Every structure is written in C-alpha cells, then in structure tokens.
Amino acid sequence: MRKAATATVPGPIDHNEPHGFDIIDQATQSIIAYEADGTVRTWNPASTLLYGWPASTAVGHRLDPLALRDWIDWDEIGDQDEWSGTTSRRRMDGLFMDVPIRLIRRSGADGKTIGFVEFGPVPALDDRSLVDPDATRDAPTEVQPGAVARERGVFKRLLEHMPVPLWQVDARSPGHAFEALRDQGVTDIEAYLAEHPKFVEFACNTVVVTDVNRAAITLLGGTEAQFLNPVRYIFEATPNAAARVTAAHYNGKCNHAEEIRINTFDGRTLDVLFLITFPQPPEDMKTTFITMIDITDQIRAETELRQLQADFAHAARISTLGEMVATIAHEVKQPLTAIVANGGASMRWLSRGGALDRVADRIERIIESAEHANEIILRIQRMAANREPAWTNLDMNDVVREALRFMQRESREKRIRIGTHLDPDLPTINGDRVQLHQLLINLLVNSFQAIDAGAGDERWVDIHSGCSPGWVELAVTDSGPGIAAEHIDKVFKGFFTTKETGMGIGLAICQSIVGKHGGSIAIENLDGGGAAVRVKLPLSRVTPQTRWPSQV
Structure with a gap:
C-alpha cells in the first residue's frame, strides 16, 4: 500500500459522445469508474470479461451486495489519493479471485472527492470464464484446445467490432533488449535513451503491428496492408512519444497514455489520445494493444x-x-x-x-x-x-513583491496595511509571470474592494506563501466583511458580482489562470470576519503528457 501525489485522470464522462472519447469504456484492461459514494459509473467490457457481471447489472449500483462482502475496503483506503493492492472479488460464477488493482481518487477544484477510477488487470485470453462464466461451474479440469481457440475467436471478433481504434502489436523484440540493459545495470532508462537514440529507432523498427480493427482503418484511412508494418509510422508526427513509450515499457508500467499527433495515410494530421497496454507475466507477452481516440475537435475547441x-x-x-x-x-x-x-x-x-x-x-x-x-x-x-504565455521558472515570492509594488500607492490612499509572511525557502515553479502577476493584482484589488465595502475599523490584507510536497501554496486574507453564505459557491463564476459597479470577472480570471497552471483555488470565510483565498500551484508545468500519466 502506498500514498502518492494526486494523479490526473480523465474528466467527466459523457456516454452520449458519438466519437467515443470514453477511453475507460474501450480500454483492454479492466477499468471501473465510481462515484464518490462507491456507485459504479462506468464498467468497461474488460471488466465484464474479468468478473462476468454485465454492465447493465453493475452500472448505477454499489457492488457490495453482488460480492457478498466489501467490493472495496474503503476504510483501508482512507484519505489516500492513490492506493495499490490486491483484493478478493466474487465473480458471477460464484468463485472468488484475488485481483491486483490500482485506485485513483478524483478531486474537484475545491479539493473534494468526486469519484474514483480503478485500474485492474487485462483479462487472460485463455481463461474460459472470461467469455462464458457459467461454463466454469461444470467445466472439466483440463481446458480443451478447441474451446480455447473458439474463445480466442470470440475475443478477436469483440475487438474487431469495438468502436474504438485498436492495434494489436508484437513488442517482444525490445523486451529481449531490455533484459540485456538490466544486466548492464541500467536503471535510469530516460537518461539512457537520451544518450542512445538509436535504441528508440530499434524499437520503432522491430515492434510490429500484427492486426488492426475496422475503426483503426477508418481513423487513419489507407489499407490494412499499410497498417501491418513496424510502428514507426505511428510516431512520425510526435517522435518524442516513442521514447516515453519505450521508457514506460522498460519501467514495468501496465500502460501508458498521452496526447500525441499522428499522420494519417491520406495526408491529414490528427490529435489523438494514445493508450498502450503492456502485457505482464504470465500474460501472453507477444500481444500488446494500442488504442487511439480522435480528440482533434476537442483540442481545437x-x-x-x-x-x-x-x-x-x-x-x-x-x-x-x-x-x-x-x-x-x-x-x-x-x-x-x-x-x-x-x-x-x-x-x-x-x-x-x-x-x-x-x-x-x-x-x-x-x-x-x-x-x-x-x-x-x-x-x-x-x-x-x-x-x-511565456513559461519560465520563477519565484512566487518575487511575483508577490512585484504585485505589492504595483499596489503600494493604492494601499496607502485607502489606508490598508499589507502584511507579508513569505517562506524564504519557497521552491520555484514553472509558470507565466504576467498571468501570475495578474492573479495577485486581482486578489489584492478584490480584498481592497471588500474592505471598502465593510464597516469595520480594521483594514488589512495578509499574504502568506508556503509549500507542500509538489506544490507552492499562497493565501490572501483580508479584514473585509466576508462572503454571504448564499454567494460563496458563485464567486468564481464569470460576471457574478455583488458590487454595483463591478463586472464580476476578477475572480473568474483568477480561476482561469490557476487552472492553466494545473492548480486549484478556493475561498472561505474566516472565523471572526474576513475571507481567505487559497491557491495551490504545482512545481512542474501541466502538459498533455502529465494530464494522462502512465498507470503503474
């Protein structure tokens, strides 16, 4: 069991989306999405193959009654953002199986839990219960070869008719080369690949596509023969992605996901969400699956x-x-x-x-x-x-000081005392100085206006900076009257204001700036009056790769 930093997972899922953006439903490994209370929101086909329960039985329900015990031990997970371990699950045929799972908590901008995503194993192709769970009740001890062949055919037909594009790949060649690198003591594979780019070329030239489904051909155009080649054509438009995929494979990841660009066979260039699932022993090591979801319209929007x-x-x-x-x-x-x-x-x-x-x-x-x-x-x-935006490494304490110089005369004229409590050991973050400067200016202007609207004798604003693992934290507190209870959930909405001359865009822009930096912003009333705005900014910049991290 382990505690990990908050992971980034796909946002709200729209089952009515015609382009199949729901990668959870289409993944080849078991993936289940839960609401915050444990109710199943999404149950993908691989979960049906693994447990036998159809989606119509699971979705919209908690699974404890089906399992005859706790489906997930929520007490053990507690407040962890990420949990990995093995749990015992009851299948539809009544048998119990030990399942290794990885559970990721999904949180909203206010830090509250909005759900969970569970990553389970890829169902074994030669497990008879995955295709017909009822067959295991009276099945003989020995599995007949003909039955296995029929089941493989059923699985292939399932892949062929899935609406998401799928590539079946034989990735054993770099796997053998990995063993030689491990014998040489290579542990930092990213550094090794940076120094030996020929290894990535070797992987792209020796990993071969062995099968594709209809949706893949529709996505990229061309003929099936053009697909059944080394995978280098997949990475032509985003060559750096090949190194990241190779590193994920070497590091023993179960899968890797990121946004890439891909050239089609008919001359177009698409933005896609790329997901590759690596087999793990004792699975069939010659079968790796690649999935792509066309997100070109989404990226354009x-x-x-x-x-x-x-x-x-x-x-x-x-x-x-x-x-x-x-x-x-x-x-x-x-x-x-x-x-x-x-x-x-x-x-x-x-x-x-x-x-x-x-x-x-x-x-x-x-x-x-x-x-x-x-x-x-x-x-x-x-x-x-x-x-x-110009993304650079910067010290948020310097951004705070610059904003204070800008607002110095305003504070003197309004007789507002500004206090600072800045952590001298604050780590740098990767961000845009102008946007973050505007964030501080907007928060200070908002506090000044709140103090002017109040009737209190105390007129002050305090700015605090600090850090927690992976984050820089800022807090702007003031002696204003605070926020009415009926308004506190609306203050970050565009054009919402309680001021006669206000436009209601200051805090909305603050939320937009913080969101662009991959952070969070929240506001609360202080005991005894006043309000506090709390901002968390990640130390590293959020990119398409960090939005879709590799799953362990």
Whole structure:
C-alpha cells in the first residue's frame, strides 16, 4: 500500500459522445469508474470479461451486495489519493479471485472527492470464464484446445467490432533488449535513451503491428496492408512519444497514455489520445494493444477557448490599468520630477564652475531615477501586452513583491496595511509571470474592494506563501466583511458580482489562470470576519503528457 501525489485522470464522462472519447469504456484492461459514494459509473467490457457481471447489472449500483462482502475496503483506503493492492472479488460464477488493482481518487477544484477510477488487470485470453462464466461451474479440469481457440475467436471478433481504434502489436523484440540493459545495470532508462537514440529507432523498427480493427482503418484511412508494418509510422508526427513509450515499457508500467499527433495515410494530421497496454507475466507477452481516440475537435475547441480566455484576461488587465491611471501617473511622475530637479541642479553647478564631483552625484541620481521610471513602464507594458504565455521558472515570492509594488500607492490612499509572511525557502515553479502577476493584482484589488465595502475599523490584507510536497501554496486574507453564505459557491463564476459597479470577472480570471497552471483555488470565510483565498500551484508545468500519466 502506498500514498502518492494526486494523479490526473480523465474528466467527466459523457456516454452520449458519438466519437467515443470514453477511453475507460474501450480500454483492454479492466477499468471501473465510481462515484464518490462507491456507485459504479462506468464498467468497461474488460471488466465484464474479468468478473462476468454485465454492465447493465453493475452500472448505477454499489457492488457490495453482488460480492457478498466489501467490493472495496474503503476504510483501508482512507484519505489516500492513490492506493495499490490486491483484493478478493466474487465473480458471477460464484468463485472468488484475488485481483491486483490500482485506485485513483478524483478531486474537484475545491479539493473534494468526486469519484474514483480503478485500474485492474487485462483479462487472460485463455481463461474460459472470461467469455462464458457459467461454463466454469461444470467445466472439466483440463481446458480443451478447441474451446480455447473458439474463445480466442470470440475475443478477436469483440475487438474487431469495438468502436474504438485498436492495434494489436508484437513488442517482444525490445523486451529481449531490455533484459540485456538490466544486466548492464541500467536503471535510469530516460537518461539512457537520451544518450542512445538509436535504441528508440530499434524499437520503432522491430515492434510490429500484427492486426488492426475496422475503426483503426477508418481513423487513419489507407489499407490494412499499410497498417501491418513496424510502428514507426505511428510516431512520425510526435517522435518524442516513442521514447516515453519505450521508457514506460522498460519501467514495468501496465500502460501508458498521452496526447500525441499522428499522420494519417491520406495526408491529414490528427490529435489523438494514445493508450498502450503492456502485457505482464504470465500474460501472453507477444500481444500488446494500442488504442487511439480522435480528440482533434476537442483540442481545437480547447485552443479556441484558451485564446478566448487570453483575450478576456487581456481586457481585464487593460481595465485594471484604466482604473489605476492615477496611481500609474503618480508612480511615473516621481522619478521624472527627480530627473528634472537633478538635471537643473547639475546645469547650475556647471554654469557656476562648481565642483565636478557634485555634478557627478546629481548625474548618478538622474540615472537611478530613469531606471526607476523604466521599471515602472516595463511593468505597465507587461500588464498591457497581449502575447502568448511565456513559461519560465520563477519565484512566487518575487511575483508577490512585484504585485505589492504595483499596489503600494493604492494601499496607502485607502489606508490598508499589507502584511507579508513569505517562506524564504519557497521552491520555484514553472509558470507565466504576467498571468501570475495578474492573479495577485486581482486578489489584492478584490480584498481592497471588500474592505471598502465593510464597516469595520480594521483594514488589512495578509499574504502568506508556503509549500507542500509538489506544490507552492499562497493565501490572501483580508479584514473585509466576508462572503454571504448564499454567494460563496458563485464567486468564481464569470460576471457574478455583488458590487454595483463591478463586472464580476476578477475572480473568474483568477480561476482561469490557476487552472492553466494545473492548480486549484478556493475561498472561505474566516472565523471572526474576513475571507481567505487559497491557491495551490504545482512545481512542474501541466502538459498533455502529465494530464494522462502512465498507470503503474
């Protein structure tokens, strides 16, 4: 049993989706999706083959009555985000079997559990009960070869008519090469493959497609003969994916999933969700399955949505700058006034033949003031620019300090004290500085407005930074009146506001920015008044590969 970091799993499943985006239903290993209370939400065909229970019996029900015991020991799992172990399950034929499973908790943006996904084994092709569970009741001890052949034929027909594209692959060749690498003591396969790219080429040239179904041919076009070749054509558009798949195989993963691009045989390029399931001893080692789900329309929609959100956030930044024009003018005026004063003093000293060291001192002040003015202008330019996100490693404490400099005069005019409690050992994160700067500005503006709307004498905002394994955490708390109970679930919705002059986009943009960084944001009322917004940001950037991690 082990505790692991929160894993990313597929989002809400739509059984009415005509393109079959539900990879859980189509996977070759047993995969079961549960609601938070243990009710089965999805039961894929491999689960039927493994346990015998049809989906119509399992979906919409808890399985404890069928199992005559706890189907899952929820007490043992507790609050773990990921649990692996072996559990005893009752099949439809009444027999019990020990099943190795991996259970992943799915959480919403507020951190609450919304369900679980269970990964089980790939059903053995020569297990008679997988095709006809009733046959095991009176089955002879020895399995007749003809029966096994018939069952293999049934399984092949099942794959042929599945609506999801499937490739059957013989991946034994790199498996033999893996044994030689292990004998050599290779443990960091990713580093080895980076230094020896020829090994990945070897794998792509020796792993051969042995069969495909109709849906695969429909997806990529072409003829069946074009498919039955080494798998290198699968990775032509995303060559780095081949190394990741090879590493997953070497590391003993049961499967690997990620988003890749693939060139079709008729000249198109598709975005697909790629899933490969690796056989594990004592399974048939010559049979590996590849599944692909066409997500081209989904990726296009996500790209358009991201652009819309970027335009939305840009408009909000311009709006914020407009509201703070007086503050900006005052910030720029100070260094410019100093430049004029020091320049005039220098000219007077020179006209009177004054000491050059006094003039040099004034010129140094002019340079400092000019640099200060330039820094202010750069901050405004970054806020106003409409550009693609620039992902860099950055210190969130620096982002907090930059936001405070931007809001310094605003806080003085409103008589709001800002306190900081920043962790000096905060690790860096991978993110976009402008977006995260806007996140802090929006949270501070929201707190300032809340304090102005309250009637309390205390006027303060506190900013805390800290970290937990894999995460950087921020909290912005204020002495405002807090949030009405009927509004607290609506504050992150676009255009929801309780202010007469508000647009209701500040916190919605905050949620969008945090979501782009793979984090979470939540708001709560404080005991005694005020509110706290808590943000969690991952240390590493969320990518299509980390959205669909390999399953162990």
